[in-house]
Amino acid sequence: MADFYDLDPLGVAAAVMKLAPVSNRLGHTKVAYSVKDYLAPHAYLISLEVEFVCDLFTLGTEEIIGKWYRGHDEAERLLSRLQDLTRKPN
Numbered sequence: 001m002a003d004f005y006d007l008d009p010l011g012v013a014a015a016v017m018k019l020a021p022v023s024n025r026l027g028h029t030k031v032a033y034s035v036k037d038y039l040a041p042h043a044y045l046i047s048l049e050v051e052f053v054c055d056l057f058t059l060g061t062e063e064i065i066g067k068w069y070r071g072h073d074e075a076e077r078l079l080s081r082l083q084d085l086t087r088k089p090n
Helices: 009-026 031-046 048-058 061-068 072-086
Strands: none
Touching: 009 031, 009 048, 031 048, 048 061
16 A cells, blocks of 8 residues: 655645645635545545645544554654754755
């Protein structure tokens, strides 16, 4: 089964960046509506990265941790490693 380590970070970023324009095109007031109603039912057909992004909007935290992060311990290890990547350079 695919997990976080199989994702292409640029693909995830592109999927996230496209959410607002797609929601706007659909005339929705909230991005979450577009994800839940239109994208999520077909996400697995589009790409692993789109499936991941949709799951962030549609699954509970425990389900996401189990499905994408290999459980709580691995999620904590990954979080520690990603902290440096999300900090602004000085």
